[in-house]
Amino acid sequence: MAGQTEICKTSANADSQLQGREQYLNEIIVELDPIVEAESKHGPVFRRELFDVAYATYRSIEDNHSKASDIVIDRRGNKFLREKITLLDIYGKERKVRIQADGKCIKYNGQPCMSKRVWAYKCIQSLGQAYNCGEDLCPFNFGVHIIQTEAKDCFKVEDMTAKAGIWAEEWKKSEIYSRLTAFLEEHAGKRMQRVDKILCFGLGCFRTELGRETKRPYVQHLAACLVRDIIARQQGGETPKIYAQDPNYGPTGIAYIKAQFDMETLDDPEGFKALDGNTFVLCVAPNVPVRQIAFGMTHEFGGPAGLFCNSIQSEGLECNGKSCDIRSGSFTPYSLCESSPALWKYKQESTWMEYDDGSEEDCFGDVGVYLKQRG
Known part of the structure; x- marks a missing residue:
């Protein structure tokens, strides 16, 4: 009984500490x-x-x-x-x-x-x-x-091969593919700042379960390739290299991404270190504030050359003066890649398009493409 009483005391203390923390x-x-x-x-x-x-x-x-x-x-x-x-x-x-x-x-x-x-x-x-x-x-x-300690691969290449062709065809038939292609063909190599490299953040690795959770990152990698191909064709010169940073890439994923998409993977924070004013950044719902980092690291150039990300809808100040409510599941800040006044200004000075594919393929959600104009 003494031991049980001690456990009860410990539990009560833990509950008290948790309530105090809340x-x-x-x-x-x-x-x-x-x-x-x-x-x-x-x-x-x-x-x-x-x-x-x-x-x-x-x-x-x-x-x-x-x-x-x-x-x-x-x-x-x-x-x-x-x-x-x-x-x-x-x-x-x-x-x-x-x-x-x-x-x-x-x-x-x-x-x-x-x-x-x-x-x-x-x-x-x-x-x-x-x-x-x-x-x-x-x-x-x-x-x-x-x-x-013993990293395990989260997918098998042979499983991906069976689905990759289908997903690629669906991607090419999607509305966002058509809109993105038309938008980049209109502006890349013309009013848009020259792009020397493309940096992708948090696109995700692939899974054995070949559903939306694998199709989504696969199509996002295809989108990076589309951006590269159009920019290379429109602006001429050397084709921009694509780099991808995501801690979820395993050994098989790294090899597959290199072979399938011709991308080089980078460890955190090497992708951020490589940012400059001629970088096109692609990130969709990352779990770090990539948009703010991308602008901050390139602010002396007026921001990155291009930004394909969740749509920039405000200055990101909605939580100002508010408090947390962890019991209701609402915890400020409300997302992991918030906007900012600098990003809102970047949008106003850019040429941009926005589209939500949530009712279609839902491989991106509500995203925007923002192109910095040549100075």
């Missing part, structure tokens, strides 16, 4: 005004100056593997690097930040797994939420992600 979160007001003001004074939160400092720190950590003596453990058993790292906040000020150590081996769903260091990106909405939490306002940071 109450705390529900009291957080998202403050976007100071974040937008910082952008107007210092530049986009995802500007290259901040990225370069984070990237140098990241490379130093990865190149000098941590020893046991370099790690400290907190009361909950979490491991952190002993030495704090230096990052820049949205004001360009240095911040000393403690980050978790990676390499911790655990069992997850019965499978051997380990923690792996990953980049963490805070969009203006997340920074607005962090503003009242006393957190450092560093848009580029690091966390850990649990991965299987």
Whole structure:
């Protein structure tokens, strides 16, 4: 009975802590005004100056593997690097930040797994939420992600081969294919900024289940090829190379993407590092704020040469002054790739088209293609 009583006490304490955490979160007001003001004074939160400092720190950590003596453990058993790292906040000020150590081996769903260091990106909405939490306002940071120690391929090439031809034909007959083709043929190589490379983010890998969850990323990769082919034909010169960054690509996926689409895969954050004013960016519902990062890293050029993404419908300030409600499932910010005032301005200055294929193939949803005009 003593043991059972102890368990009940522990459970009650956990419930109390959870309720306290919910109450705390529900009291957080998202403050976007100071974040937008910082952008107007210092530049986009995802500007290259901040990225370069984070990237140098990241490379130093990865190149000098941590020893046991370099790690400290907190009361909950979490491991952190002993030495704090230096990052820049949205004001360009240095911040000393403690980050978790990676390499911790655990069992997850019965499978051997380990923690792996990953980049963490805070969009203006997340920074607005962090503003009242006393957190450092560093848009580029690091966390850990649990991965299987023995990576397994999520699909078989022979399964894909049977469906790929059908999907390609359906893609060519779709309304969005026709609209995208006509739009690019009208503007590429003319009013549009020259494109030297195409960078894809979060298009997704393929699955053994050959339904929508596999057709969707397959068609999105085909869309990148269509963009490349039309731009190459319209602007002349060397054909733009396509690069794709997605942590879900496995060994088979990487080989398949290279053979099927002639794309080179990149590890995070190498795709972001490669961004410049002559880059065409393609991303559809990614789980990081690609649109804000893409503009921030290229703002000195007026943004990327082109952006094929979820449609830009506003300045992204809808959550300003609002709080979280985790019990109702609504948590601010509301999506993982929000818009921003800079993106809204980019749209107004671009040549663009928008289309929602949700009632048709639903391989993209409500998306837009935005082309920067030549200066």
